[in-house]
Amino acid sequence: MKPAAFSYYRPRSLDEAIALLVEHGFDAKVIAGGQSLAPMMNMRFAQPMHLVDLNGIAGLDGVRREQGALRVGALTRHHTLATDPLVAHACPLLAEVAATIGHYAIRQRGTLGGSLAHADPAAQLPLVARTLDARIDVVGPGGAREIAAADFVLAAMSTTLDADEIVTAVSFPCARAGEGHAFELFCRRHGDFAIAACAVTVSVSDGHFDALRLGVGGVADAPLALDEVAAGFVGARADAAVVARIAASVAASVEPVPQPGIPAAYRLELVEALSARALARAIRRALNEV
Numbered sequence: 615m616k617p618a619a620f621s622y623y624r625p626r627s628l629d630e631a632i633a634l635l636v637e638h639g640f641d642a643k644v645i646a647g648g649q650s651l652a653p654m655m656n657m658r659f660a661q662p663m664h665l666v667d668l669n670g671i672a673g674l675d676g677v678r679r680e681q682g683a684l685r686v687g688a689l690t691r692h693h694t695l696a697t698d699p700l701v702a703h704a705c706p707l708l709a710e711v712a713a714t715i716g717h718y719a720i721r722q723r724g725t726l727g728g729s730l731a732h733a734d735p736a737a738q739l740p741l742v743a744r745t746l747d748a749r750i751d752v753v754g755p756g757g758a759r760e761i762a763a764a765d766f767v768l769a770a771m772s773t774t775l776d777a778d779e780i781v782t783a784v785s786f787p788c789a790r791a792g793e794g795h796a797f798e799l800f801c802r803r804h805g806d807f808a809i810a811a812c813a814v815t816v817s818v819s820d821g822h823f824d825a826l827r828l829g830v831g832g833v834a835d836a837p838l839a840l841d842e843v844a845a846g847f848v849g850a851r852a853d854a855a856v857v858a859r860i861a862a863s864v865a866a867s868v869e870p871v872p873q874p875g876i877p878a879a880y881r882l883e884l885v886e887a888l889s890a891r892a893l894a895r896a897i898r899r900a901l902n903e904v
């Protein structure tokens with residue numbers, strides 16, 4: 615399949631890229647890794663008349679620590695997230711999750727900013743951003759603004775980004791000392807998008823939860839952070855019985871969107887099983903048992 619005809623631009627600066635987006639409005643789209651947009655153009659689900667390639671703009675990729683956060687440039691590839699030692703150290707959940715995205719070739723090209731802007735409800739990186747309360751930096755003709763991950767995704771494939779705005783970086787809070795993390799996903803074949811996924815971080819002291827974050831992806835039209843469920847278990851014993859209760863509460867709190875061939879009840883069972891598995895592994899990590 616071939617895309618419809620389009621003009622291609624390779625700006626050298628954000629200002630130039632934004633000027634092109636302003637000039638062409640809804641007829642223009644930025645392209646980063648092309649791993650979602652190019653297939654959509656080939657199938658003609660997307661037919662932008664003007665393609666603005668971000669890959670010629672210096673300074674949009676890379677990873678650095680900044681004021682207790684890991685700041686990741688929007689053009690940073692999934693492969694870098696999965697393999698950079700700084701990511702593994704400062705935000706190990708992000709590294710673990712990135713390694714599970716698609717296949718090697720896709721991880722070599724796909725970018726963090728592209729994944730967030732694309733907002734596939736089953737995608738891993740929007741789930742991590744939501745679970746960890748990441749902050750998303752964007753820039754447009756009106757200047758720069760920061761968007762909380764909680765406010766970024768509106769619905770499946772829909773975000774608060776204006777058509778002439780570009781994601782420039784994402785700040786993830788660094789893991790606390792002694793924090794455990796885990797990510798579990800279920801898909802039919804290796805490399806497929808998740809039917810359900812759970813991301814978890816925990817801190818444990820004296821056998822009790824000090825802090826807890828729970829995220830669920832793939833079941834609703836946007837990633838979910840179950841902050842109320844998590845808050846209800848802070849102070850509880852970090853043992854198998856409580857893990858089972860948390861997992862049941864997580865499953866009871868989500869409402870799967872209908873999907874042909876995947877019954878909601880099945881998805882809820884998956885969410886419960888994946889949450890329990892992720893929690894158990896995160897606790898073992900927090901206790902240095904793995």
Ligand SMILES: Cc1cc2nc3c(=O)[nH]c(=O)nc-3n(C[C@H](O)[C@H](O)[C@H](O)COP(=O)(O)OP(=O)(O)OC[C@H]3O[C@@H](n4cnc5c(N)ncnc54)[C@H](O)[C@@H]3O)c2cc1C
Pocket residue numbers: 643644645646647648649650651652653668688689714715716717720723724725726727728729731732736737738739775779780781782805806807808
């Ligand atoms: C076979 C296959 C399997 C895959 N499996 C998975 C998977 O298991 N899990 C998963 O999460 N993903 C998966 N993906 C998607 C992959 O992760 C994509 O790389 C990602 O979703 C989009 O990133 P990109 O950089 O390729 O974006 P592009 O395809 O270049 O762009 C996607 C959208 O984001 C917009 N955009 C891109 N960058 C920016 C920016 N900086 N600011 C504003 N808008 C921007 C574009 O205009 C476009 O609308 C898969 C893709 C393929 C082809």
